[in-house]
Amino acid sequence: MNLPIDFIRATKELLGEEWGSFDSALNSSAPTSIRYNNKIEIPTSPSFEKVAWCETAFYLEERPSFTFDPLFHSGVYYVQEASSMFLEQIVKQFVKQQVVALDLCAAPGGKSTHLIDLLPQGSVLISNEINRQRAYILSENIQKWGNENCIVTNNAPADFERYQGLFDFILVDAPCSGEGMFRKDPNSIDEWSLKNVENCVFRQRDILSKIWGTLKEDGILVYSTCTYNRSENEENIQWLKDTFSAEILSVKCEPKWNIFQNEYGCRFFPHRTKGEGFFISALRKKTFEKTIKLKSLNFPKVNNNKELLKYLKKDDQFTIFSLQDILYAVPKDMDILVQNFAKNNTILHAGIEFAQQKGRDFLPQSGLALSKSIDLTQINVCDVDKEIAIRFLQKENISINSEKGFVLISYQNVPLGWVKNLGNRSNNLYPKEWRIRNKQIF
Ligand SMILES: C[S@@+](CC[C@H](N)C(=O)[O-])C[C@H]1O[C@@H](n2cnc3c(N)ncnc32)[C@H](O)[C@@H]1O
Numbered sequence: 050m051n052l053p054i055d056f057i058r059a060t061k062e063l064l065g066e067e068w069g070s071f072d073s074a075l076n077s078s079a080p081t082s083i084r085y086n087n088k089i090e091i092p093t094s095p096s097f098e099k100v101a102w103c104e105t106a107f108y109l110e111e112r113p114s115f116t117f118d119p120l121f122h123s124g125v126y127y128v129q130e131a132s133s134m135f136l137e138q139i140v141k142q143f144v145k146q147q148v149v150a151l152d153l154c155a156a157p158g159g160k161s162t163h164l165i166d167l168l169p170q171g172s173v174l175i176s177n178e179i180n181r182q183r184a185y186i187l188s189e190n191i192q193k194w195g196n197e198n199c200i201v202t203n204n205a206p207a208d209f210e211r212y213q214g215l216f217d218f219i220l221v222d223a224p225c226s227g228e229g230m231f232r233k234d235p236n237s238i239d240e241w242s243l244k245n246v247e248n249c250v251f252r253q254r255d256i257l258s259k260i261w262g263t264l265k266e267d268g269i270l271v272y273s274t275c276t277y278n279r280s281e282n283e284e285n286i287q288w289l290k291d292t293f294s295a296e297i298l299s300v301k302c303e304p305k306w307n308i309f310q311n312e313y314g315c316r317f318f319p320h321r322t323k324g325e326g327f328f329i330s331a332l333r334k335k336t337f338e339k340t341i342k343l344k345s346l347n348f349p350k351v352n353n354n355k356e357l358l359k360y361l362k363k364d365d366q367f368t369i370f371s372l373q374d375i376l377y378a379v380p381k382d383m384d385i386l387v388q389n390f391a392k393n394n395t396i397l398h399a400g401i402e403f404a405q406q407k408g409r410d411f412l413p414q415s416g417l418a419l420s421k422s423i424d425l426t427q428i429n430v431c432d433v434d435k436e437i438a439i440r441f442l443q444k445e446n447i448s449i450n451s452e453k454g455f456v457l458i459s460y461q462n463v464p465l466g467w468v469k470n471l472g473n474r475s476n477n478l479y480p481k482e483w484r485i486r487n488k489q490i491f
Pocket of ligand 1: 153154155156157158159160161178179180205222224225252
């Protein structure tokens with residue numbers, strides 16, 4: 050690996066005699082790891098090695114073609130780098146009651162889908178991404194994960210400044226110089242320079258200073274990067290402490306995990322732990338913050354068609370909002386948050402993307418198919434084999450042996466999406482943006 054000389058110098062200084070083993074780890078291949086969704090019972094195959102700090106994650110022996118695995122598309126698992134799953138330990142140690150949480154830099158959604166599983170019952174996650182294209186991918190991944198307690202927004206950090214003291218938990222997985230990804234993504238090596246590290250620090254502090262006010266008193270902020278240098282990590286944590294009197298929390302790690310820990314946070318190096326380079330730290334706000342009181346608004350419009358809710362388990366716990374022609378089923382205790390974010394921010398998704406209104410008819414949406422709250426007893430379901438599932442995901446018009454009308458296509462009994470069955474053929478309702486573009490048959 051052709052590493053920049055300034056990177057070698059700085060990292061040698063950081064690692065001392067460990068540099069040699071770090072350097073050889075960078076020249077070995079990156080492990081592949083996946084984290085399971087609780088949509089299915091998690092397989093306990095002894096041939097898979099577990100990720101020590103994440104209960105639902107495993108390393109795979111080799112990297113398969115995820116694109117041609119229908120279970121990847123139905124949200125049964127998320128392909129995520131193992132070190133970053135350490136977020137689980139922080140949430141388990143410091144978040145004990147239901148929270149309103151913000152994941153500020155969330156795309157493509159690794160940590161948001163993890164957070165949704167980890168946060169205590171009744172919590173709501175605002176999952177935000179500044180970049181529009183990446184925000185759509187985030188929204189897709191959140192919908193595939195299938196939980197309804199999430200709102201996806203596409204905003205800049207400054208757009209949250211109005212929500213002073215609203216959040217009990219904030220994750221800033223900051224845009225960074227990407228050093229920790231050199232092994233997985235060699236292109237990031239060419240983009241690295243000391244100047245770029247400096248620019249990243251400037252941007253990270255700008256993001257943190259814009260968002261700090263939105264954290265409630267006693268709230269937790271988790272800061273992470275996939276870098277090794279001290280400027281983007283320890284020095285930023287020290288800066289948070291000095292600027293906002295934040296308390297740095299000490300996170301418990303098992304010694305056998307071999308994670309490097311100091312007074313600022315936890316560091317992951319590929320020669321010590323099976324995963325990529327990563328830094329993570331947790332801080333508590335110790336200063337008083339007035340909390341904004343969100344008001345109930347008359348926006349978006351509520352659709353009172355109770356008939357629609359029969360497709361959901363626990364139908365009495367949802368409100369249906371209509372934004373443009375899309376209906377979203379939202380847990381009632383999220384109503385006020387949805388109203389405020391819909392008015393003041395750019396919402397891409399909320400709750401369950403349920404149906405599209407077409408005149409007097411409703412077209413079921415993929416978000417409903419993928420939702421953990423769908424009531425399958427109310428719906429025609431057709432379980433298909435792998436080849437048909439792939440053709441469905443390629444958005445081909447498959448023919449199925451089922452009732453006429455809307456049919457939910459599933460693979461290994463996990464829903465994938467909808468077709469409208471016309472008898473001799475069917476219309477494929479899978480979103481075109483989500484389709485498998487590669488036309489080959491696996
Ligand atoms: C490290 S990635 C996030 C990865 C994500 N948390 C995950 O686990 O899948 C950082 C994200 O920050 C976004 N970003 C870039 N500049 C930003 C800024 N000025 N403010 C907020 N987010 C920014 C990037 O678009 C990128 O999606």
